[in-house]
Amino acid sequence: MDRFKQIETFVAVAxxxxxxxxxAMEGVAPAVIGRRIDALETRLGVKLLVRTTRRVTxxxxxxxxxxxxxxxxxxxxxxxxxxxxxxxxxSGHLRLSAPAGFGRRHVAPLxxxxxxxxxxxxxxxxxxxxxxxxxxxxxxxxxxxxxLPDSSLVSLRLGENRRVCVAAPAYLARRGTPESLEALxxxxxxxxxxxxxxxxxxxxxxDGKVVTIRVNGTMECTDGAVLHDWCLDxxxxxxxxxxxxxxxxxxxxxxxxxxAFAAPPIGIHAVFPxxxxxxxxxxxxxxxxxxxxxxxxxxxxxxxxxTQAAEGTFVT
Numbered sequence: 132m133d134r135f136k137q138i139e140t141f142v143a144v145a146x147x148x149x150x151x152x153x154x155a156m157e158g159v160a161p162a163v164i165g166r167r168i169d170a171l172e173t174r175l176g177v178k179l180l181v182r183t184t185r186r187v188t189x190x191x192x193x194x195x196x197x198x199x200x201x202x203x204x205x206x207x208x209x210x211x212x213x214x215x216x217x218x219x220x221x222s223g224h225l226r227l228s229a230p231a232g233f234g235r236r237h238v239a240p241l242x243x244x245x246x247x248x249x250x251x252x253x254x255x256x257x258x259x260x261x262x263x264x265x266x267x268x269x270x271x272x273x274x275x276x277x278x279l280p281d282s283s284l285v286s287l288r289l290g291e292n293r294r295v296c297v298a299a300p301a302y303l304a305r306r307g308t309p310e311s312l313e314a315l316x317x318x319x320x321x322x323x324x325x326x327x328x329x330x331x332x333x334x335x336x337x338d339g340k341v342v343t344i345r346v347n348g349t350m351e352c353t354d355g356a357v358l359h360d361w362c363l364d365x366x367x368x369x370x371x372x373x374x375x376x377x378x379x380x381x382x383x384x385x386x387x388x389x390x391a392f393a394a395p396p397i398g399i400h401a402v403f404p405x406x407x408x409x410x411x412x413x414x415x416x417x418x419x420x421x422x423x424x425x426x427x428x429x430x431x432x433x434x435x436x437x438t439q440a441a442e443g444t445f446v447t
Contacts, residue, residue: 135207137171138200140164141179145197146283146405149187201285201405208409221412222251228265228273232355234258237374238274238420245419252412266404271413274420276372277397284402287417290424291396293373294334297385301365308388309368312337312344315389319367320346321358333370335392346370373430399424 143153144164154161172179179193189197229238235258242254257263257270265273265284279286296309309318312335320333332343348367352358359376362369363384369376379385401417403409423429 133170134174137167137174139204140167141171142197142200142204142405144168144180144187145189145193150182205285205287205409220251221249221410221415223253223410223412225252225254225272225412225416226257226270227254227416228257228259228263228270230274230276231258231260233276233372233374234274237424241419241423245416248419249412249415252416265402271410272401272403272417275400275402279400279402283405285405286400286402287421288398289401289417289421290399290430292399293396294370294394295373295376295380295387296333296368296370296389297362297376297380297387298368299363299365299384300386302362302367303386303388305365310389312342312389312392315344315346315368318348320348321361321367321369322346322348322351323355323358324351324353334394335389336394337392341394377430 140153140157143156144150147153147156150164150168151161154164157164168180175196177192177196178190179196181188181190227238234256239256239258242256246252246254263270263273265271274289275286276292306318309315315333322333332345334341334343336342346368350361350366352361355371355375358369359371361367362371362376363379368388376385380387401420403413
């Protein structure tokens with residue numbers, strides 16, 4: 132029990148950013164929190180937190196340990212909730228956020244199936260590429276792709292997203308197929324521009340390392356759907372997610388290139404604020420997404436099978 136309390140305290144301190152804030156939340160003196168952290172670091176033999184008079188920051192080891200601790204705590208809380216919930220039905224309003232393009236294709240189509248299974252739940256889906264503030268804006272859950280820098284949120288990995296470099300057959304017939312990363316400099320690359328002055332690079336794997344390449348081309352856009360259309364029309368190469376171009380690849384409208392340099396896939400995550408008891412409607416919806424996203428056939432077919440069960444199990 133002491134070990135479990137130390138882990139709970141460590142997660143609370145990491146989330147609140149200070150020992151005093153974690154102590155206030157629990158209703159104990161900051162010295163009690165400090166002793167628990169000291170005991171945890173002594174037992175592990177590593178420094179987890181760097182403490183100053185103003186704030187607390189995580190060490191490298193602390194960041195890695197935090198992710199495992201969050202998972203352990205929520206598995207425990209979910210196990211307790213599953214037992215105590217018994218036959219209680221999911222109900223209430225569910226506020227969700229997802230990236231616009233991904234949400235249109237892979238969140239919105241799954242919602243009617245979920246609602247049919249849980250008719251006492253209502254849903255608001257916010258599709259936006261901005262990073263919403265879950266706590267202050269009142270969201271129950273958000274779907275996010277890639278790295279998750281905010282340690283105050285809890286995340287569950289739902290599946291994987293891989294990026295591919297693609298072009299229309301007409302473009303490749305006209306300009307040739309790139310065989311190396313260096314060859315990208317000789318091609319018209321349709322890039323995603325974050326701002327007017329900064330472009331998001333394309334990520335590949337080369338010699339066992341992940342490299343990011345800034346590409347050049349005649350057109351950039353901050354809307355991925357526009358880049359997709361330009362690529363289909365044969366204007367250049369594009370670096371897109373499989374969830375977006377998989378149908379086109381299978382139909383022959385687009386062709387993948389530089390497959391030997393494909394970067395490792397990134398995660399598709401559900402993130403939510405830290406809560407001791409996650410509402411049943413949120414747990415079941417996350418299970419619903421994971422049930423679909425973790426299936427290889429889902430990404431192969433790019434179609435939603437409305438006959439599949441919505442429940443599954445809430446696991447990481």
